[in-house]
Amino acid sequence: GQQLNQSPQSMFIQEGEDVSMNCTSSSIFNTWLWYKQDPGEGPVLLIALYKAGELTSNGRLTAQFGITRKDSFLNISASIPSDVGIYFCAGSNDYKLSFGAGTTVTVRA
Amino acid sequence: ETGVTQTPRHLVMGMTNKKSLKCEQHLGHNAMYWYKQSAKKPLELMFVYSLEERVENNSVPSRFSPECPNSSHLFLHLHTLQPEDSALYLCASSQDFRTAKNIQYFGAGTRLSVL
Numbered sequence: 109g110q111q112l113n114q115s116p117q118s119m120f121i122q123e124g125e126d127v128s129m130n131c132t133s134s135s136i137f138n139t140w141l142w143y144k145q146d147p148g149e150g151p152v153l154l155i156a157l158y159k160a161g162e163l164t165s166n167g168r169l170t171a172q173f174g175i176t177r178k179d180s181f182l183n184i185s186a187s188i189p190s191d192v193g194i195y196f197c198a199g200s201n202d203y204k205l206s207f208g209a210g211t212t213v214t215v216r217a
Numbered sequence: 218e219t220g221v222t223q224t225p226r227h228l229v230m231g232m233t234n235k236k237s238l239k240c241e242q243h244l245g246h247n248a249m250y251w252y253k254q255s256a257k258k259p260l261e262l263m264f265v266y267s268l269e270e271r272v273e274n275n276s277v278p279s280r281f282s283p284e285c286p287n288s289s290h291l292f293l294h295l296h297t298l299q300p301e302d303s304a305l306y307l308c309a310s311s312q313d314f315r316t317a318k319n320i321q322y323f324g325a326g327t328r329l330s331v332l
Contacts, residue, residue, distance in 0.1 A: 111259075112259070139318065139319075141320070143323075148325070148328075149325050149326070150221070150307050150309075150323035150324050150325045150326050151260075151307070151323045152221075152323070153322065155318060156254075156318070156320055159317060187232060196260070200319065202272075202314075202315075202319070202322050203248065203265060203267075203272075203311070203314035203315070203319050204265075204273075204331075205262070205321060206258075206259075207259040207260040208258075208259060209257060210256060210259075
């Protein structure tokens, strides 16, 4: 599949902060997905985006499908300790998902 | 409970062993997938099955052999693996891989260590 560039690779959060991560691709996608993976578990779907420009929320999470169809971002508002984990973006045009390498979110001591 | 169950959760095997990973989905989906997840790398698609027919074999070495006896079950048979095959192996399912909105749901994975 195509390579997705996900940034940042890692970030530290303090409870109550808003955090943001994004994903870019050299190719266009018809669907963008955001997953979260906790230690010892598989990825869990957070948000699915199907239309360029679409802005979708799921609780404190908001994601947008970029107008160019080559990027997407995920925002977490008012972060809480259970937001720690690895967040993956994925793009697809058919049954194949191309994944980013993930953004690892940890709590700042 | 994600609807996709993988067993075993952990597996340690020698390079000469034969073992199998099992995946079962309780979601009524028609497509199932095997992925390999290595540290700090994107998930790598290995195999795709739709209605028990293999539709994708992503240049995976023959020491990995998939089997899909029905749309609810998927196996990955392992034989003479190498230490670099140590990884988290994830199974996923989706309702129909031909639809545009092909959301994949993942199991918790099998953590494989090859000694």
